[in-house]
Amino acid sequence: MTSKPAVDDGLRARKRAATQAGLEQAALALALEHGYENVTVDMICDAGMVSQRTFFNYFGTKEGAFLGTPPPMPADAELARFVQGAGADVLGDLVGLITAALVDQEPDPGILRSRRMLIERTPELLGRENTRITELEESLTLLVLERFHAQGRSEESTPGLEDEARMAVTLAGSVMRFSMQKWFTGGFTGSPGELLRHSIALMRRIAAAENPAPEGARVRP
Amino acid sequence: MTSKPAVDDGLRARKRAATQAGLEQAALALALEHGYENVTVDMICDAGMVSQRTFFNYFGTKEGAFLGTPPPMPADAELARFVQGAGADVLGDLVGLITAALVDQEPDPGILRSRRMLIERTPELLGRENTRITELEESLTLLVLERFHAQGRSEESTPGLEDEARMAVTLAGSVMRFSMQKWFTGGFTGSPGELLRHSIALMRRIAAAENPAPEGARVRP
DNA sequence: CATCCTGCGTGCAGCTACTGTAATTTTATT
DNA sequence: AATAAAATTACAGTAGCTGCACGCAGGATG
CATH class of the missing domain: 1.10.10.60 (Homeodomain-like)
Structure with missing residues (x-):
């Protein structure tokens, strides 16, 4: 480092x-x-x-x-690797990136766990934590955009590219939150990696769902 | 009294x-x-x-x-309607539910807008807001579970049912956040309903993505 | 070793958010 | 009009947090 x-x-x-x-x-x-x-x-x-x-x-x-120390921002090397990542699995790569940063940031898993417990049961701390995460998501969105550019996609050729990046980050964040919750409430027996993959899969299944929108009127009564 | x-x-x-x-x-x-x-x-x-x-x-x-006044919890009638909703589009219905509560809660859209602006640019307030939302999501998860039960699905027949409910709520929350952001940064010209549908569609597209997970090792280096 | 000097810890004085209490004013009831 | 209930107030006190100026020890320089 x-x-x-x-x-x-x-x-x-x-x-x-x-x-x-x-x-x-x-x-x-x-x-x-x-x-x-x-x-x-x-x-x-x-x-x-x-x-x-x-x-x-x-x-x-x-x-x-x-x-604890502020925001876990990944190392430059990993960032570059992510940007160059030719793999189509943006979500998985994003989740991997965040997780890696989290892990090599706090050496003692015991501290991390009890800190998590405390945050979980303290609304005020949870709020702060969310704020930090939101700020982090800002930079991650830029990263994803870079990656898109590296793949030859530009705003001109794809109108909603920035939205796409933001949504990818948002979803990755959801997966992280969901996994954290499950992990620290002890509802999962297995490796963190498994849990994360499980979460992503679940998300894909729910998101896919059935009819995208029966009539549309439902959305805003 | x-x-x-x-x-x-x-x-x-x-x-x-x-x-x-x-x-x-x-x-x-x-x-x-x-x-x-x-x-x-x-x-x-x-x-x-x-x-x-x-x-x-x-x-x-x-x-x-x-x-402003704490959390916008929907009226009982709408809650019942949601629970009984036979439609398979949980996500859309959830988003609709939240939106409805938001709208008929604050009569003055001007207040709502400037409040939103302020929150957006103030980390401390944003954190609080997120906390409130998180608490709301807790109750929504229970709602979704009720709906599942009304559809004849039980924890016994479907092991991960609670996870499924939580994930649905999480995703709905993501859609709301994303839409809000886009709406108040003025990046969208159209009705709120359109925006929400657009957001849901985008989410589905990103979530679907390509390969679910190339090898799995990516997730946790 | 002597010297400087810079980083770090400290006390203090003061501001702001917030709370308990008891008195005072305003609204409702009979 | 008399009384009860509720809202508002002043006052005092606690806790989080900041700016300032001082002293001391760690580290660099000669």
Whole structure:
């Protein structure tokens, strides 16, 4: 990921990372025990042994400590691979891209899971999470458009190309949300890969459905 | 509350409604001019000529004044109609249901539009909105399940029935989001009904795509 | 080793969103 | 007109969050 293989960390950086990790962990633990609303920033600071001011230097916001580092944007190499991807399965590739970013972003799956739990049961955090995702989708739409261009499709030749890209991203997002939900409510026994494929298949089946629109009047009474 | 069931709108109720509408309007106007973050509750109170405490009696939260009355849940009659709907087009019917609720909920389309504009450009509000929608989707999923049952399908005969319902709701939500976005960025010239049908068709096309999954390894590198 | 200096943590003062409480005013009822 | 009920208000207090200025330790330079 970085230019140098490893050692670039000084004592400073290491301490910093430790403090941040400590705060995040404390925040999660406290929230899972007392509920997000009942946890004050001061509590987290006590547990992490820093001043309140320092806390805000790290996260800027209370929520920040619970949500972890901002948005998982894939590495450039993978992005290029996606754009060049000749495969016709945009949806599958998109889902793969997002998943990859998610995985190599958080080393500890335990943290990831409990964070997910907390977010799931806390509307306020869920809102923030959605916001982040929305912002991410913005960039992904541009990516898909690039891919389309790489495949020789242009706005001129295909009028609704941008819509198509946006819809693809939207659907990929739906698959991710659906899978997450199923995964963290424990309704699935199997590998994440399986789950994702299962979700995509299900989506295709539902979307295909029967009659596209019986008379059209149904849509807007 | 009172012993009499009849004419519940006296002077009281009318004043109340006026105050609330005034506050909402003031909030929207102020935010569109100065940006959401730069509008304080006190400003809104000044414009609406009430105390800060009263403001919070009405909305409970600053965001409330900008988002309007909570979630548009359809009337019982329409719900029943949806459940009994023999039509196979679950998606279309769902979209129709949501749309109907949206329309007869806010009489003034001008308010609705500017509110939409504001939400669109304000991450914080967008997050809240998404949260509300998510909560709504919860109930809709149950509805779809009822409909399935009315069609004689049970969890026993069809293992993934609940998943199917959830996915249908998720997809309907995607269609709504997509349409909203297109509608309020002005990228569409035509009736809302047309737009919705167009969106559904597009979704079906993208979802269908080509190969479901070349090898599966793509999904989780 | 001495020196600078830069990044980081801290206290403090202050703003804004929000809540509880009790008093005051306004509307409804008899 | 008297009284009950409800709405609105002022006031005080809590929690999230920010700008500012100071001090200290890590790291670079000579």
